[in-house]
Amino acid sequence: MLLDKSEKIAVDSRTPKYLQVVNLILEDIEKGKLKIGDRIPSINETSFDFLLSRDTVEKAYNELRDRGIISSVRGKGFYISSTHMGHKVKVLLLFNKLSSYKKIIYYSIIETLGADATVDLQIHHYNRNLLEDLLESNIGNYNYYVLAPHFFNSLGHPETAYDLITRIPKDKLLIIDRAVKDHENEFPGVYQDFSKDIFEVLESGISHLRKYTRLILVFPKGDLYPVEIMDGFKRFCFFHDFKNLIVDGVDDDEQLDMGDCHIVLAETDLVNIVKKSREQMFKLGRDIGIISYNDTPLKEILAEGITTISTDFQKMGKTIAEQILGIEDRIPIKNQFRMTLRKSL
Template identity: 80%
Template sequence: MLLDKSEMIHVDSRTPKYLQVVNLILEDIEKGELMVGDRIPSINETSFDLLLSRDTVEKAYNELRDRGIITSVRGKGFYVASTNMASKSKVLLLFNKLSSYKKLIYYSIVESLGDQATVDLQIHHYNKRLFEDFLERYIGKYNYYVLAPHFFDQEGHPDAAYELIKRIPKDKLLIIDRAVKGHENEFPGIYQDFSKDIFEALESGISHLKKYERLILVFPKGGMYPEEIIDGFKKFCFFHDFKNLVIDGMDDEEPLENGECYIVLSESDLVSVVKKSREQSLCLGKNIGLISYNDTPLKEILAEGITTVSTDFVHMGKSIAEQILGSEDRIPIKNPFRLTIRKSL
């Protein structure tokens, strides 16, 4: 079984050592070398045989027990409880909302995990109380919890919800979409750096932006958008000497001004700018500029092409799946973000 397999633990592998132990036992089950009722070596025996720490082996055995593959009998040791390889990892996604972009992440995770895990989804709607209810109901019932930590307090201010997040065992928690403010390097996963992302994206298109007299960020109030976007926008305008303005929405009565570039977050404001430009006979990319947050296939063809700033949602889901499967290091990873130039700029 595990004897004489120490050479099969690869120190430099991207797969954590405890998962390598899990995989070794699963391989023995798949080959028929371990059957239901068979005893497997104790934690101390496996630690000695594989030259691993006791904590690493214990973590592997706990993982197998959570999956229903092994069971422990007090005073006797560990035994194979099931040879059903369909005993998959269970993953709970805790998203803040189910937007078109979150759907991209969801489907990317499900597709990347394939038949190696089952995935459930719950939406906390930015609500800490609802998130706490989910924790009370689901802690201990899943192998992994993937959390989008977008929360707001009763006054509408961002809330890290750190004390609640700490209730999830660290080895089972992955953060997605944004880091936990003040604890950016504490939890593995993949995130956007909203301030840095918008700053660097606008810098990459500065040659196009210089033809406009003023940059206007349309940032809706109460829309639950990360306020770090405003910080990054303001820093960019300060460092590169752009006149700028932040408004909370497009006024139906307010006309567009020639020589201005609008950066819009919501789809309704995007539609408003496109409609107004047509009504005022202003040419996108010439008289006014338009940049939309988050890319979609529709924006490639709308108004002959809308310039976007966007993270790669498919990559985000794939990266989370790879961290769950152990094929990617479980560390905090910044997701790619880019400016895609189209005719509207």
């Protein structure tokens, strides 16, 4: 009997073991083997029967309790309290802003979760005080919390807000879009590595960059972009001996210099550079180059095609949703970042 039960746990499955326990109990409910009021084995008994750690079984039981499937009676054990299989997982998204790219992530999460979850969205606007208020109002009300940990202090310097983040139960927290600095391996979720991403993606296009005499990163002040982008850019230029410059914008009365390649974060700067290149009769991809952050359909057709570097926001949302559903392992996952080469380079 012991062997039969333990064999039901697939060691090599991508589904975490605690979710396999959850699914086995739900399967018994669906088949009518367990009914409302029936007692299920204790955590210690299930741990022994399935050859699993006590922590794994406790996590499975907490999941079932959060779904309203089981309840505990002190001193007596765990009982089936509902056989309603349509109980939805509740998810709270805590985003730093609602940009067009965050909307792609949001809708990807919604689409992947489907009818299995209800999803609420709150914006913390990079503000740790607002995050604290949101946590005080919502901790305990959701099965999962998906946090974009982008924070800046009053001086505009990045901060981790680690003390606040750890208030969220660890088994219910997933990070999205960026890792928590100095705690990159502590929290599951999907993240960009902004410094490493720009370094590696520029290396992938280095044969196209070599025809330019200087690389210019246009990094706007006050827009709360990840400063790690500048770090990765500087490292790339140093290791590959590129003349380089970092500016905070492109002024209307400023002329472009032939031989420069601009790496642009803001759409307004992209438009300005395209307009100026036309005014100065420069051909994109020959006289000057442009690389724009974050791909959009418009950039595919603007000026015969703008080269972009971008993460896959739809994939990011899909992976987070699959971690919630237990399809994907709940571990830190670096999202793909790639260059889409077009005529502007």
